[in-house]
Amino acid sequence: MNRREFIVSAAASATAGAMAGCCTAAGCEKKGKMLFGVCCGPDQVPQLKEIGYDFWEWSGAAAFIPTKSDEEWKKHRDEKILSAQLPIRSVNGFLPGTFRLTGPDASFDEPLKYAETLCRRADEVGLKTIVFGSGGARNVPCKIGPDVKERYDIEKGVDQYADFCKQLAARISDLKVCVVVEPLRPNESNIVNYVWQGLQIVEEVNSPRIQQLADIFHMIMGRESPDSIVQAGCRLKHVHIAEKTTRQYPGKDDYDFAPYFDALRKIGYSGGVSCECGWPKDKSERYAARVKALAVMKKFAGQA
Numbered sequence: 001m002n003r004r005e006f007i008v009s010a011a012a013s014a015t016a017g018a019m020a021g022c023c024t025a026a027g028c029e030k031k032g033k034m035l036f037g038v039c040c041g042p043d044q045v046p047q048l049k050e051i052g053y054d055f056w057e058w059s060g061a062a063a064f065i066p067t068k069s070d071e072e073w074k075k076h077r078d079e080k081i082l083s084a085q086l087p088i089r090s091v092n093g094f095l096p097g098t099f100r101l102t103g104p105d106a107s108f109d110e111p112l113k114y115a116e117t118l119c120r121r122a123d124e125v126g127l128k129t130i131v132f133g134s135g136g137a138r139n140v141p142c143k144i145g146p147d148v149k150e151r152y153d154i155e156k157g158v159d160q161y162a163d164f165c166k167q168l169a170a171r172i173s174d175l176k177v178c179v180v181v182e183p184l185r186p187n188e189s190n191i192v193n194y195v196w197q198g199l200q201i202v203e204e205v206n207s208p209r210i211q212q213l214a215d216i217f218h219m220i221m222g223r224e225s226p227d228s229i230v231q232a233g234c235r236l237k238h239v240h241i242a243e244k245t246t247r248q249y250p251g252k253d254d255y256d257f258a259p260y261f262d263a264l265r266k267i268g269y270s271g272g273v274s275c276e277c278g279w280p281k282d283k284s285e286r287y288a289a290r291v292k293a294l295a296v297m298k299k300f301a302g303q304a
Contacts, residue, residue, distance in 0.1 A: 032270035055089035097136020169207035242277035
């Protein structure tokens with residue numbers, strides 16, 4: 001059975017369970033309303049609360065400063081996270097591009113240490129999801145050779161990435177936070193471009209600590225069907241969104257997100273949906289844009 005056949009089979013089984021109301025994926029949440037947030041810094045949280053957002057999403061490095069001491073972390077935690085007017089539900093930017101997870105120079109020792117520190121600090125404040133995109137760290141490097149088809153050993157790179165996820169899952173097995181695999185469009189990453197590819201890794205790791213993300217922008221750009229969301233079922237723990245044409249906030253270009261939200265509603269998704277997108281630079285225009293984005297997402301989610 002090849003990789004594609006494997007994940008289609010596994011996803012079909014998970015979907016059947018989800019449709020029957022008894023998904024077998026670990027850590028299934030009860031059905032409820034979707035939660036909406038924005039990727040931003042702590043200085044913008046008061047505005048989000050005023051508008052009516054449920055949470056905010058920050059950079060993992062900025063939020064949990066994994067290279068800093070525990071003393072520095074505690075001070076930072078109290079000043080930037082615990083004092084915020086909304087909960088920080090998720091973070092992105094998991095691993096810096098200075099780490100190499102794939103290729104002949106891959107080394108897991110330092111990135112695992114960094115990732116574990118970040119995860120443990122995230123768990124300490126009740127964070128739900130850590131987004132594992134990190135294209136710079138996971139991209140398979142060029143291999144020198146005369147045949148352009150052999151320039152990248154993609155299959156080996158995927159195996160290395162999956163192995164890293166397995167080792168990380170073992171290290172954080174006692175935590176509650178989920179690290180969610182983020183598919184990135186092909187011009188941003190040369191592995192894990194589609195939700196079904198991420199699901200294959202999630203199934204291989206087979207841990208409640210490693211789950212799945214769906215980025216609607218990347219799905220649209222990769223022409224991936226919303227059915228992949230249904231296939232993900234209870235494995236889906238976080239969602240990113242941006243407009244197709246400009247990668248701006250939802251509502252800027254009036255893209256029809258209905259098929260993607262219909263898929264989310266079909267699986268009873270009650271996790272976070274984060275606006276990972278551009279916003280107007282002018283403060284008053286940004287405020288209006290965030291009001292509109294929330295209204296647009298709630299409309300598609302049937303929560304208006």
